[in-house]
Amino acid sequence: MTAQAKRARRPRKEPRIGAERRNDLIQAAIASIAELGYDAVTVASICDAAGFSRGLIGHYFEGKDDLLLEAVRYITQSLGTITRDAVENAGPDPLDRLHAAITASFAPPTFTPERVAIWVSFAARARWSPALTQIYREVWRNYRASLSRLIDRAADRHGVNLDAAQVALTISQLIEGLQVGYSADPVSISRERAEAACHAYVDGLFGAPTPSTRRQAQVTRDA
Amino acid sequence: MTAQAKRARRPRKEPRIGAERRNDLIQAAIASIAELGYDAVTVASICDAAGFSRGLIGHYFEGKDDLLLEAVRYITQSLGTITRDAVENAGPDPLDRLHAAITASFAPPTFTPERVAIWVSFAARARWSPALTQIYREVWRNYRASLSRLIDRAADRHGVNLDAAQVALTISQLIEGLQVGYSADPVSISRERAEAACHAYVDGLFGAPTPSTRRQAQVTRDA
Amino acid sequence: MTAQAKRARRPRKEPRIGAERRNDLIQAAIASIAELGYDAVTVASICDAAGFSRGLIGHYFEGKDDLLLEAVRYITQSLGTITRDAVENAGPDPLDRLHAAITASFAPPTFTPERVAIWVSFAARARWSPALTQIYREVWRNYRASLSRLIDRAADRHGVNLDAAQVALTISQLIEGLQVGYSADPVSISRERAEAACHAYVDGLFGAPTPSTRRQAQVTRDA
């Protein structure tokens, strides 16, 4: 805003590989979005957060929009990887794997006030940005496809008759909606309530008697 | 000051009473947000949409932010009114009333690409705007409180044991999430699928055999 | 606000009612200048001070600049009248009359924080406004001419040899300078110190031993 003042002499950084610099800037962009909001972010705020000079963005990105897009990509990729890992570490039972996917969605680093807020900002802007729309669509389609497979197998195993596509949609959008609520009003919607609601939905589908022990380990591994 | 000389001017709009003009501007703001996105909206775009000169905003609002806030208030109020009306016109059965509330949430004028997109923008920004946070919280709290009452009564009537608060939260955030999905990617998440998923969740709770006939009339009056 | 362009004195249409309204607005303008400063004054602030609607200025004045000029004229005329009256009521002795002129310059309604501040604003702006330059020049020329006559006669009477024109200039600009100081920093330069300094200068010229009794009556007739 104002205060082009004190640009404190900072120690000159050691020149590094481009990829590392790029990543520094992406992380700074994420931090800056979290602090100020997607559209209040400025090149200056990002560079200040990274400890770099203003002009550096032009060396590594097409411009501000490009950097912001990369930041979004970073977040979505990280989201996908984390979910995948969680599912694979969850054991063979498809229902366990389903719950593990949900648990991962409500655990750090995915479910953090900052990350959730950024994600929501990103989803909200998708309507007016083809690039964001495409990323958004792909992420959720993959997510729902994975869920669908798990749901199908779990339904088979537990002898339940389900519309897997619809259930996957419901889970994905319930997660999305709980994220929005948590982002906007974390007082009313705590992380715990959000997670519980989502698990409860799945439990309801499979007639499970609150199998909370199944997820306890993962819930507590917060950072 | 400096010589505000005579100049050619466009035909002056006939002055109307204040309240009417205020509403004109609010509607124009809503239209402009829908077209450009919450943060790409400019005073110029709003005034152009309304057919007024730039300076008029200063007469009726504190400034751009104030107008935008009023636009949000307008939308939320309209949302509350519509839901209330729908519930009251739905007959005595609490489960019918619950489904009516959901139906109204997925019907125009609430569920319109423009309205949904604005709502989502608004929710996404709430985190960085105390004024928006307050509005957001209040709207959903009221909404969930209404749902809770309906759920309690419906559970009584149908002999089901439910955590009303959790179910209300699930419904509200499922709606929110479906709106986000519809806003960002209306191709993957159609209005019909969104509505169906939400009704299906409620049906699942009450063990209903897809009582779709109950809502058929309203579902098809979409725009 | 530049462009204090030459504006022919237009004849007033409704002399009586109009004159009253005109005066109301002039007084409001003076009050508004005093409160906000010459250039922070707006048409709105003046009309608010007068309790009138915004558009009324156009009925009685050419515009804002015209009104402001009239306000300045009002103040300068009032200044001249007051000095003249004070001198004429001071008795026959020219030195008494000289002191009386000074006393009047440091007494209300001339010497008031508001009036002084306006006067100084006006003087400061004169350089860039031919209309103000003209008023300013005329006022002080008349004032100095009057002083000169008094000084000449007083010098005769008291057998002192003086450059009347230079003394008149010194008195007038000492008053002006004391007003500036009082306007900008009334803490350092009180009204009393200002008046005393000016009388002391005249006393010094005529070798008077602090003839303070001579002016006591006038000093205390403040409003």
Added chain:
Amino acid sequence: MTAQAKRARRPRKEPRIGAERRNDLIQAAIASIAELGYDAVTVASICDAAGFSRGLIGHYFEGKDDLLLEAVRYITQSLGTITRDAVENAGPDPLDRLHAAITASFAPPTFTPERVAIWVSFAARARWSPALTQIYREVWRNYRASLSRLIDRAADRHGVNLDAAQVALTISQLIEGLQVGYSADPVSISRERAEAACHAYVDGLFGAPTPSTRRQAQVTRDA
């Protein structure tokens, strides 16, 4: 953001170090005030005078007001320095030093139509600006304190009994008033008459027989 497309640009000024640019802008601001008046100055007029683009002010100053304040500070500091130098170069006699201070006050670069006009604008605005009030007060307090010391010593040396504080106030405000007069109406109040009046006042105090030879050299080096 949004499409800051490539555009034709004027030849870019070669970047210089910050302090130099700051000074360029301050000088341009002074020139612009002198030309247009304190409140008719715009960011555009300043930048045009400096030959820079509009946005540069934001790099070196908080904004327009900050720059204007710096311009005032520059002028007042320069005023103080010049007076101090003049006094110290004036020889040992305190009365000579007193006259030297006055002479410096009526000589360039202090006493220039532009500088005087700016100074007067600044004094006139002080009433409504705490920052200006503070600067104004400090400058004149220092000035009067210096004068007081000189007056005391000169009175000792010449065996005259004087109220040093009052005389200092009189001199300072006489100078101020002569500046105002010169600014507003340089035709009636020439630089020479102004200076002569001020010296004559001091001469009168010490009973000097118009010791004009003492100052003749300096008087004639006018611009």
Added chain:
DNA sequence: AATGAATGAGTCTTCATTCAT
């Protein structure tokens, strides 16, 4: 590679003026 000075388009806001009622 990195810096930060410089640019200039875009936006919001203010406000004197106009004018229909």
Added chain:
DNA sequence: AATGAATGAAGACTCATTCAT
């Protein structure tokens, strides 16, 4: 006569981008 709605020009400020060093 009086009102206040409406206008539109002017100005300050922001900020992404460019580019010489």
